Amino acid sequence: MSTDAGRPRALKCIEIAVKDIQTLLHDYGPLLVFANVLLEQAGLPLPAYPILIVAGAMAVHGDMAWQAVLLAAVVGSLIADSAWYHGGKRYGGGLLGTVCRVSLSRDSCIRQTQSLYLRTGPAILLVAKFLPGASALSTVMSGLTRLPMRRFLAFDAAGTVLWAGSAMIIGAVFNDMLGQVLDTLGRYGGYGLGALGVVLALYLAYRVFRRRFTIAHLSHVPRVTLDELDAWRAAREDGCDVVLLDVRAGGEDPMPGAIMFDPRDPIVTQPHAWPLDARIVVYCACPDEISAAVLAAKLKKAGYRNTWALAGGYNAWLERNRRQQAANDSDAGVGAAPAA
Known part of the structure; x- marks a missing residue:
């Protein structure tokens, strides 16, 4: 059967x-x-x-x-x-x-x-x-x-x-x-x-x-754009330092002036690694800036009040560089005079 x-x-x-x-x-x-x-x-x-x-x-x-x-x-x-x-x-x-x-x-x-x-x-x-x-x-x-x-x-x-x-x-x-x-x-x-x-x-x-819970929990961490970061680093008229932290693994080809930081490391509070009123911007190469937001939240809890995650992270910086390079190449091609 x-x-x-x-x-x-x-x-x-x-x-x-x-x-x-x-x-x-x-x-x-x-x-x-x-x-x-x-x-x-x-x-x-x-x-x-x-x-x-x-x-x-x-x-x-x-x-x-x-x-x-x-x-x-x-x-x-x-x-x-x-x-x-x-x-x-x-x-x-x-x-x-x-x-x-x-x-x-x-x-x-x-x-x-x-x-x-x-x-x-x-x-x-x-x-x-x-x-x-x-x-x-x-x-x-x-x-x-x-x-x-x-x-x-x-x-x-x-x-x-x-x-x-x-x-x-x-x-x-x-x-x-x-x-x-x-x-x-x-x-x-x-x-x-x-x-x-x-x-x-x-x-x-x-x-x-x-x-979804993690993203919602970290939504209170403010984001800063690349243009805003550039303005802060260029002006500094208020005397505040700008600290840029790179939390990517390996950290190859970092953004100019960035400091490598492992988000698993403890936050130094005594003595403080940076002035408590410093503007600290954290970036990663991850969707929704999760790793950067996690560290930014830890820094705020440790007393660093002015802490942001970089909107778009490292990939946004790379994309902006590619656009600028493409624009420069285009301008160079338009401005080149034809050979006589």
């Missing part, structure tokens, strides 16, 4: 999907692996790990050449990752912020990515593909930090071999168990999927609520 009637619809879909993957791999082989890995590493939600597991199981039975599968995965990954690398090299922190916009904690995403990469260097590329969302971030950071292209390709290729090879090994070792696993999931997996769905929904709701 068939047990299909008792199987949850989601598990039937999983079993059908595995069989479809096998059929597609029989028809298109490494080309399908190449396309799947390329699209996943480009940022599309098309996980390639399952197809690599099935490919590993098929390779054991001689239905596919494992060398061709592994080569296809490496080539697809290198093409997509090289695009992220050159994007990070050209657009820098702006692209990193764009990638982090899909995160529920975008500000911490940027800072944690920068901190992790600066601590580990390109070695993070060896394991980045095993970490959700870390692959694109680590390749963008490689370009942002001007890692030499050859070194980037070597680490990225090695990381892809480890990632794709592990999936193929799993498929090869457990190839005879795929049917048994699907049958077990069909009997008991529905309860687990339901519970997992509830937990995931609650977690997402909590993170969204926490972020």
Whole structure:
């Protein structure tokens, strides 16, 4: 008697999907692996790990050449990752912020990515593909930090071999168990999927609520624009010092006169690091200026009354510089006299 009637619809879909993957791999082989890995590493939600597991199981039975599968995965990954690398090299922190916009904690995403990469260097590329969302971030950071292209390709290729090879090994070792696993999931997996769905929904709701609460809680921290900051630093007629604090991880190419400050460090109150009436402006490279606002709030609590977060942060300063450079180049082109 068939047990299909008792199987949850989601598990039937999983079993059908595995069989479809096998059929597609029989028809298109490494080309399908190449396309799947390329699209996943480009940022599309098309996980390639399952197809690599099935490919590993098929390779054991001689239905596919494992060398061709592994080569296809490496080539697809290198093409997509090289695009992220050159994007990070050209657009820098702006692209990193764009990638982090899909995160529920975008500000911490940027800072944690920068901190992790600066601590580990390109070695993070060896394991980045095993970490959700870390692959694109680590390749963008490689370009942002001007890692030499050859070194980037070597680490990225090695990381892809480890990632794709592990999936193929799993498929090869457990190839005879795929049917048994699907049958077990069909009997008991529905309860687990339901519970997992509830937990995931609650977690997402909590993170969204926490972020909105944080933004609302820090809304009292005043913002200052770049033009206002420039006016303060140029005038200083009232005798107040202007202190500019950079709370980005690493702090490469800071704004002129900025002081690096780790927001996790304690605020010095006795003696005070700066005059209590100094104008202190904090900037970060994070959405909604969250990291800057957090430090500004701590400084106010410690007695520094005149504290602001820079509106738009570091990316606003970079964008203004790009616009000014483009305007200068345009003026130079218009004013150039034609050769006689």
